[in-house]
Amino acid sequence: MGDYQRLKELLLGDERAELDRQRERLAELARDVEHDRAGLPRELPRLLREAQRGDGRDKLVDALSAPVASALGTAVREQRQTIVDALFPIIGPAIRKAIVEALRDFSDGFNRALESSLTPRGLKWRFEAWRTGVPYAQVVLKNTLSFRLDHLFLIERDSGLVIARESAPEVADLDADAISGMLTAIGDFVRDSVGGDAPGSLASATVGEHLLWVVEGPRANLAVFLRGVPPAQLRLVLQERLEQIHALLPEAPADGAVTLPGLREALDLDRLRHAAALDPHAPPKKTRPWPLVLVALAIGGALAWWLVNDWLWARHLHDAEKALRAWPGVHVDGIDGSRRGAVVVRGLIDPLAESPRAALAQLLPPDTSLAFEWRGYVSTDPALVARRARQLLAPPEGVRVAFADGRLALRGVAPAAWVAAARERAAWIPGVAVLDLDALHAAEDPSAAQEAELDAVGEALRELKVEFVRETEAADPAPLEAMRAQALRALELAAMLGYDVRFTCHGYNDAPGGDVLNRALRERRAEWLCAELARRGVPADRLSRGDSVADAAEAPTIALRAASLRLERARSADGK
Amino acid sequence: MTELARKVCMLGDFGVGKTSLVSRFVRNTFSDKYLTTVGVKVDSKHVALPDARTVKLVVWDIAGKSALDALNLNYLRGATGLMLVADGTREASLRATLNLLMQARDVLDDPAVVLVVNKLDLVERWQVAPATIAELRRTLPVVETSAQSGDGVEAAFAELARKLAA
Structure with a gap:
């Protein structure tokens, strides 16, 4: 070792040793990570189970829900066949179950329809179906299916604990937890015994009139105890209610009976029964208008008949009253005809008056009761x-x-x-x-006879009329001749009795024509009469034309196209 | 939440006295024949807690077996409490009960457990040694009961209820 190396050792020995230790530690950590990575697949199930302990389950669900949903979506798009294969065991039974249910409902309805088709009750239901536009099968169901909901349990699916319950007030109470537990156990037992691993469970059970229906949901089941024959619609309503309830349930399993907003309403027995009686999926009813039209026509006809009769009765009463008021010697205070078929007349009657009963009886409808309440008076x-x-x-x-x-x-x-x-x-x-x-x-x-005869002549002349076909063309000459004879006789009698007698000629016309023309026509007829009488021997100086008076008549009639003669007398000036 | 309710399953070998214990504890709603037909019988009872609350125990009396089959495991679903029952006169029943507990733990998530050693009225014939019971008490609440006399029955269920409501 050189000095340089020795110096390095002296100066950096500790740091190098520390560096070597850290390098060794890093290598060790890298080996551990590699080891953990290799062991992770083996440990993952255990770790996932441990992660679900306590509140870890919720966290795990939160963490996995998004990627699992995305992965499922990707799998559906890219590995559709795999998904179809996986779902096949579920889809097949679901379809079969739906078909079986539909066929069962159809069979039930068909049988009921056959049983009730040809009976009076069946015909009545057919009329009701025709009148309301509701299918006949629904009318039959509505009238035949009578049922009562006794109990309704909302049961936690795994534990069998009762989450909520409703019972009819009149039925005896029962141990809902024990019953729902047994029901859950029996459902498991039935599924295990019959279906093996197949999905589904006990859906219904029947003992006499008692019926149990179980509607399954992913987290809770609805068990309904009922009596009678419920409509198939009820099961659909229960399924809808169960879906609503699942939206209300908290994520955590229930610890027992719970109170949630809306839960009680969803389980209310009366509401369920009412909802089952209605068919929310039925198409809007096309009510046939004919029954209503017939009823309206009948009512309208009756009303018209009543009004017509009332009007006729009022008219009869009016005619009767009119006749009574014109009846000589009778004063009418009132006529009571408020009750149809009976008339009471109240008023005054002169003892000399004739009874109006027969005349009124002819004016009133036959069989009308007629009564009078008279008081006497002098008319x-x-x-x-x-x-x-x-x-x-x-x-x-x-x-x-x-x-x-x-x-x-x-x-x-x-x-x-x-x-x-x-x-x-x-x-x-x-x-x-x-x-x-x-x-x-x-x-x-001594002159009384002549006086009387002169009076009679005057009255006879008053009754005579010359009638004209048109203008001054006389229809019959006989009245003119009679006038002449009476006038001459009157002159004779007047001479004997000392009267100064004069005759006045009057002309008449009927309605057609203007006032000026008619006036001229009347004057011409009066002048014609005077001239004819004069021509036949009546002294002209005794004849004169009278005033022209228009007649009130409207209809053209020959009786009005006439001329007449009036006799007027007065004592002669010599007092004879 | 208006009422606390818990599902409790009775587990134990055949003949250990589970049904007798339940009969002592609850008013029987259903006939015992369900045990031999369906394999389970359900009853319920309210139990008062020391803090004045009550908990409703829904007791599933599962027919006695030394091992749980698929159906019995289904019956365990949703249970939060287990009442393990052993016959003090048969030590094998204790081992079977502990095996059942191991099986149940695979299905249930950390259930509350109480071990009942039954037939205290025959204590002179017990095969289960007191030392064994003492050893078990280190891991489990153990209650000695007599379904015949009723001794310890209420206490066993009360203990389970207390653990469930904790």
């Missing part, structure tokens, strides 16, 4: 006054009684004593304001 109706005058005065034959506008006129020939009595009594007759006895003659008067 001033002209017909009644005339009737009362005849009753009180008892006119002898040859005396005519007329009443109008408060004037009572007695005409004819009667004994002087009766005339005197009549003059006295007539003033007392209710309704008589003026007594007209100018045409009443005492039989003892």
